[in-house]
Amino acid sequence: MSQSCAPRVRIGPRVSWRGARAKAIGWQLAVLAVAMALVATVAVQTAINLRARGIASGFDFLSRPAGFEIARGLFSFSSRESYARALLVGLLNTVRVSFLGIAIASVLGLSIGIARLSGIWIVSTVSRAYVELVRNTPLLLQLLFWYTLSQGLPAPSDALNPLPGVYLCFRGLFLPAPIWHDGFPWIGVEAPTLAGFGFQGGISISPEFAALLVGLSTYTAAFIGETVRGGILAVGRGQIEAAAALGLSRPHALRFVVLPQALRVIIPPSTSQYLNLFKNSSLSVAIGYPDLMSITNTTLNQTGQAIEAIALAMAVYLTVSLAVSAAMNLYNRATLRRGGGA
Amino acid sequence: MTMKRLWISFALVATACSGGGPGDRSAPAAATLTGRPGPATPTLDKVRGRGFVRCGVSTGIAGFSTPDAQGHWRGIDVDVCRAIAAAVLGDAEKVRYTPLTAAQRFTALQSGEVDVLSRNTTVTFQRDIQLGIEFPAVNWYDGTGFIVRKASNVRSVKDLNGATICIQPGTTTETDVADYFRRARLTFTPVVIERLEEVTNAYFAGRCDAFGQDRSALAAVRARAPNPADHVVLSEVISKAPLGPGVMPDDPRWIEIVRWSVYALINAEELGLSSKTIDRALDSDDPDVRRFVGKADGFGTMLDLDDQWAFRIVKQVGNYAESIERNITPLGIERGVNRLWKDGGVLYVPALR
Numbered sequence: 001m002s003q004s005c006a007p008r009v010r011i012g013p014r015v016s017w018r019g020a021r022a023k024a025i026g027w028q029l030a031v032l033a034v035a036m037a038l039v040a041t042v043a044v045q046t047a048i049n050l051r052a053r054g055i056a057s058g059f060d061f062l063s064r065p066a067g068f069e070i071a072r073g074l075f076s077f078s079s080r081e082s083y084a085r086a087l088l089v090g091l092l093n094t095v096r097v098s099f100l101g102i103a104i105a106s107v108l109g110l111s112i113g114i115a116r117l118s119g120i121w122i123v124s125t126v127s128r129a130y131v132e133l134v135r136n137t138p139l140l141l142q143l144l145f146w147y148t149l150s151q152g153l154p155a156p157s158d159a160l161n162p163l164p165g166v167y168l169c170f171r172g173l174f175l176p177a178p179i180w181h182d183g184f185p186w187i188g189v190e191a192p193t194l195a196g197f198g199f200q201g202g203i204s205i206s207p208e209f210a211a212l213l214v215g216l217s218t219y220t221a222a223f224i225g226e227t228v229r230g231g232i233l234a235v236g237r238g239q240i241e242a243a244a245a246l247g248l249s250r251p252h253a254l255r256f257v258v259l260p261q262a263l264r265v266i267i268p269p270s271t272s273q274y275l276n277l278f279k280n281s282s283l284s285v286a287i288g289y290p291d292l293m294s295i296t297n298t299t300l301n302q303t304g305q306a307i308e309a310i311a312l313a314m315a316v317y318l319t320v321s322l323a324v325s326a327a328m329n330l331y332n333r334a335t336l337r338r339g340g341g342a
Numbered sequence: 343m344t345m346k347r348l349w350i351s352f353a354l355v356a357t358a359c360s361g362g363g364p365g366d367r368s369a370p371a372a373a374t375l376t377g378r379p380g381p382a383t384p385t386l387d388k389v390r391g392r393g394f395v396r397c398g399v400s401t402g403i404a405g406f407s408t409p410d411a412q413g414h415w416r417g418i419d420v421d422v423c424r425a426i427a428a429a430v431l432g433d434a435e436k437v438r439y440t441p442l443t444a445a446q447r448f449t450a451l452q453s454g455e456v457d458v459l460s461r462n463t464t465v466t467f468q469r470d471i472q473l474g475i476e477f478p479a480v481n482w483y484d485g486t487g488f489i490v491r492k493a494s495n496v497r498s499v500k501d502l503n504g505a506t507i508c509i510q511p512g513t514t515t516e517t518d519v520a521d522y523f524r525r526a527r528l529t530f531t532p533v534v535i536e537r538l539e540e541v542t543n544a545y546f547a548g549r550c551d552a553f554g555q556d557r558s559a560l561a562a563v564r565a566r567a568p569n570p571a572d573h574v575v576l577s578e579v580i581s582k583a584p585l586g587p588g589v590m591p592d593d594p595r596w597i598e599i600v601r602w603s604v605y606a607l608i609n610a611e612e613l614g615l616s617s618k619t620i621d622r623a624l625d626s627d628d629p630d631v632r633r634f635v636g637k638a639d640g641f642g643t644m645l646d647l648d649d650q651w652a653f654r655i656v657k658q659v660g661n662y663a664e665s666i667e668r669n670i671t672p673l674g675i676e677r678g679v680n681r682l683w684k685d686g687g688v689l690y691v692p693a694l695r
Contacts, residue, residue: 052592067517069532079520144540151547170548171506196504197494197551207549208533285511288535288544294511298534301445301512304473 046307059312061303062087068298070290071206083299090295091316097209097291098278101216105277106270108221113228114254127225134222140283143215147287150207156198165191171198173205208289212281220277227269231262263335271328275321282317292316383646385457385589385596386430394436397423398456401441402538404562405670406462406482415439419460421665422481422587424658425603426458429651434658443536444512448473451588458600459588462556464514469588478601480586483679483688485579486518487557489564492574494551499578503528508541508550510534518581519554542566556583561675595646602645605691606652609634610661612682617660620653633694641694652694662689 050057062084070077074096075089115127134142151170154160159169165176174192181188192202235258243253282293292313300309389395399407399419407417415423415437424434442450442461448469451459462484463469465477488507490496496505499522507530509515516534523530533550535541542563545553553563560575567573589600610616613631615623623631632638636649643649659665666677681687 067520069516069520069523069530071531071533079517079524148547151544151549155548197506200504285536286540288533288541290534294534297445297536298511298516302468302517304448304469306449 050307057305057308059308061299061305061308064303066299067302070295071208083303086295087292087299087312087316090290090292093289094278094281094291094293095320097212097216097284097289098281101213101220101277101281102274104213104217105220105224105273108217109224109270109273110228112221112225113232116225116229117232131222131225134219135226139215139219139280140286142219143211143283143287146211146215147207150211153207156194159194159199165189165202167192167194167199169198170207172207173210174199175203175205177201177203206289208284208287211287212284212289212291216277216280219280220273223273223276224270227266227273228262231264231266232258234265235261260335260338264332267328267332267335271325271332274324274328278321278324279317383593383595385593386599386646389430389457393431394438395423395427395430395458396456397426397437397439398442398447398450398459398461399423399439400461401443403462403559404565405558405673405675407439407460417669418481418665419462419587421607421659421669422460422600422604423458425607425655426600428654428658429603429606429647430599432650432654434654444510445536448475448588451475451590454590457589457596462558462585463588464556464583465586466514474591475588476591476597477586477588478597479604479691480584481604481607482558482585484556484558484583484585486515486522486554486581486583487560487579488552488554488576489545489560489573490552490576492572496552496576499576499580500526500528502530502552504530505551506531506533506549508533508535508545508553510538510541510555511536513555514581514583515554515556518583522580556585558670558675561673565673599645599647602652602694603655605694606634606655607659607662607665608682608689608691609694610652610656611663612684615656615661616664617657620656624653630693630695 047057063082065080066077066083066086067079068086069079070086070089075092077086077089112127112130115123116131118124118127153168153170156167156169156171159167159174161167167174176189176191179188179190180186190201192199192204194200239257239261240253243257248256281291284291285294285297288294296309296313300306303309397420399415399417402408403417405417407415407419410416420437420439423437423439427436428434440450440456442456442459447459447461447463450456452473452475459475462482463477464484465480469475470477488499488502490502496502507519509519509532511534516532519530519532533541533544535544542553544550545563546567553560555563557575557579564570564573564575587600587604589597591597610620613628613634615631615634620635623635624637626632626635629638633641635653636642636651640649642651645651660668666680670677677687679688681689683690
């Protein structure tokens with residue numbers, strides 16, 4: 001019975017604790033209500049304002065023909081197609097450059113991070129210089145640098161021809177493309193040829209795409225390199241010594257002992273770097289790569305529906321970012337589980 | 343740049359909450375109460391209270407609106423702003439200029455950031471109706487053209503089939519070029535770069551075979567080339583581009599003031615009145631001239647201004663021809679169709695009568 005008395009003794013404080021909790025919930029509800037009222041007021045006022053100023057609103061424009069052209073990449077587009085499709089082409093262009101950029105930045109960043117810890121002086125110094133140089137200059141400047149550099153290549157008529165069928169000039173990189181025939185041997189090769197204003201046929205990579213890809217991946221690689229270095233340093237010295245004692249070579253120790261443990265530290269900040277790369281791709285508007293932001297810009301200018309176009313772009317960037325985050329979290333969890341079992 | 347646009351969008355919201363901006367409609371009731379004749383003049387009242395006209399201009403287009411070495415804004419679009427200030431405030435210098443990119447300009451006007459947008463803006467149906475912007479007058483008749491390298495052997499737009507063309511976004515050029523090539527069943531690859539400087543450099547570097555722009559702007563582009571003689575502006579014009587100042591539609595008196603300020607510049611040229619001769623015109627017997635300088639009929643008061651409004655425009659800014667000679671002629675741009683109707687051009691504006 002004495003046990004039943006004990007809670008009764010605490011009745012006083014518990015009541016006041018409940019009171020405090022009720023108060024806290026009350027405050028939170030009040031703040032939430034005020035915030036929602038504010039958002040609602042702004043939304044209603046904006047709608048009234050737009051109407052008062054005769055500015056059309058809504059998303060009807062998405063189904064109207066765009067009327068402008070987009071440079072041909074992987075995805076074709078003609079001016080008769082809708083704004084919605086133009087924006088989709090922009091999004092696909094963004095995803096394409098981001099996906100490749102993330103892949104290159106990961107490989108390059110891993111190499112840089114390992115190289116920074118190298119015992120060979122020249123390797124560690126060069127990689128350190130790379131990180132400091134790239135990390136401490138604005139990305140926009142670097143993009144313009146790579147783009148200007150691409151414009152310093154020879155003209156199409158004097159294009160560099162390092163391999164048969166491969167041409168490099170200030171109009172881009174031109175590669176032979178596989179083509180399918182009806183008859184034997186079914187597959188053939190179409191080499192680009194110089195005709196008219198430049199190269200026709202084959203696969204072409206525009207200087208805008210190349211500059212953006214190189215700029216984004218080298219920039220992000222510097223940050224990932226630092227993350228990798230930090231991750232490796234976080235692995236206990238004893239682990240490395242134990243690996244050496246077991247007779248593992250340095251590369252083997254790195255691959256089987258150090259990196260699996262370092263990954264746990266490396267993955268979460270790398271996720272932020274991947275998201276940064278994806279969002280930074282919107283800087284392409286400066287060098288003329290038709291990404292989502294560039295197409296949004298044009299759409300906004302042609303239709304005048306700034307609020308809708310920007311809201312749409314924000315929603316798309318948010319959705320893709322959250323998806324990338326979720327995927328990386330899953331990967332992180334899988335790595336942690338593996339690490340725990342080992 | 344996008345951030346600024348976003349910010350302006352939010353400003354649209356903010357002005358509504360504070361009840362200000364050009365959408366303020368409380369004035370008509372006040373006018374009825376005080377029994378004052380004529381329509382309400384909210385923009386005019388605000389400009390007078392503030393002491394200067396807020397004018398949206400370009401970020402730098404030679405001949406139209408660009409700061410000179412001393413930082414003074416110059417150009418025929420700037421002269422429209424100065425004419426309005428001279429008419430409304432009595433001093434052509436009382437203008438505050440806001441440089442706007444092609445993409446920012448309409449939002450800035452709609453959110454009340456500027457009283458008038460004078461930034462070589464093409465008048466189109468969509469801008470008039472869908473964006474709800476009023477274009478009181480046209481101060482330059484232009485059209486989309488192309489600049490190409492002489493060495494490329496392009497003699498006409500038809501030779502540009504398959505070409506790569508540099509374009510700036512946020513202009514009517516993007517759709518003009520697409521429409522023209524579709525009509526002519528030709529193809530092209532656009533390279534769209536936002537800043538004028540960078541898109542011009544991309545063209546000079548050889549990234550594009552041609553650069554499509556309003557023809558008046560192309561002359562300035564050619565002048566900037568390392569060797570202007572290497573480039574040629576094609577003679578064809580593929581679209582109509584009447585350029586003029588824009589205002590919000592909710593203040594009829596302000597629309598009229600902007601319209602007649604532009605008309606005053608052009609009428610002055612037609613009447614032979616210039617900044618040098620306008621003082622002598624005060625003693626003229628010509629009824630047209632007497633009305634213009636405010637000696638007869640009291641047109642200024644009808645416009646809620648004083649009778650000297652047009653006189654001051656010519657005295658302080660000059661007439662249309664003076665504005666052209668000061669800003670356009672030095673760039674090597676032909677006046678072309680922008681001559682008076684009497685001289686074979688299309689400038690034909692209603693008279694002050």
